[in-house]
Amino acid sequence: MLRSTVGRTAVHTPRAVRTYASAPTPVQLAFEKQAPGNLTSSKAPLVVLHGLYGSKQNWRSLAKGMAAKLGREVYTLDLRNHGHSPHKRECSYEDLAADVNAFIEKEQKLDDCIVVGHSMGGKVAMALALGGCDALSRLVVVDIAPGVGKISPEFRAYLDAMKEIDDAKVMSRKEADTILQKTEPDLGVRQFLLTNLDRASPSDPYQFRLPLHFLSNAIDEIGHFPYAPGEKVFEKPSLFLKGSKSKYINSRNIPIIKQFFPDSQLETLDAGHWVHAEKPKEFVELLDRFCKE
Known part of the structure; x- marks a missing residue:
């Protein structure tokens, strides 16, 4: 399974903290x-x-x-x-x-x-x-x-691998897994990441439903x-x-x-x-x- 999702503890750098009242309008969660x-x-x-x-x-x-x-x-x-x-x-x-x-x-x-x-x-x-x-x-x-x-380096690498899969326009999860193997050898981790694959119809390629561009920009924030x-x-x-x-x-x-x-x-x-x-x-x-x- 996935090894970690955040990095180790480091010294805190103070910054301005927003309250719920000053935060952007909340989104409605599924x-x-x-x-x-x-x-x-x-x-x-x-x-x-x-x-x-x-x-x-x-x-x-x-x-x-x-x-x-x-x-x-x-x-x-x-x-x-x-x-x-x-x-x-x-x-x-x-x-x-x-x-x-x-x-x-x-x-x-x-x-x-x-x-x-x-x-x-x-x-x-x-x-x-x-x-x-x-x-x-x-x-x-x-x-x-x-x-x-x-963030652990592998999590940045996962984003790159997911982008490569999107660009390849794969028609099967097996194709996606083959690409992901170059980055992640553990089957459990790959299966976890590939749960995010989706497609509109059987004739369309698989794409990640994650907004990879937003997550790439926010990876340090995480x-x-x-x-x-x-x-x-x-x-x-x-x-x-x-x-x-x-x-x-x-x-x-x-x-x-x-x-x-x-x-x-x-x-x-x-x-x-x-x-x-x-x-x-x-x-x-x-x-x-x-x-x-």
Whole structure:
């Protein structure tokens, strides 16, 4: 599976932070909703945010299991410039968080929810919590910390490979996979990236539904984080889930997590960066326990 979606923690460079009020008009996000059986639950629903190059599709199977086990509705979102959500040049974490805030409070009118974010989606979830979202009562962040770092080189290479596939106008996923093999030897990673391929009809070539030009321009922004330690605090309960084989939550940034999220707990599972995909049963059990506390 994908190895990482953001770079390692680095020194934060202060910059002006926009609020939701000053951010550009939020976009309406595509989403799927999983219900716990045929019942309507009165429990706080989960709102799930994917990582870079991901989509709600990657969470579909697990979201069904989460809804059944937790007895809660589960919303899986496509962040802007991903999945079936709108494409915009602006895609800072303030922009992404404003989109999610609008989805929660204006579109769905939720008065209580638990937000779960993996990697880049985890940074969006943290920015949402720190920027202020009244409905957000609990936060779950999967294998990422609130730090600044460079995007791993392979993620820039993936963009180049996807552009090459678009230019080749391939007529089969096998052709696309052959091109992608030159950049990424791991089958699981290639399969993940190729979930973004689509075409209008069987007679049309496959194209990536990701706006590659916007993502190329924003790749450095994705490694950023909008707040400096001590600037904002989210005092509600937070759960950070770390993969034992991943370095994205580490001894250097755990103290920073506590500065932003004083009421946080850290759990570790025997997994890499994709904790929820590698250990789905254990992941859902930890979620269930945290939600009941």
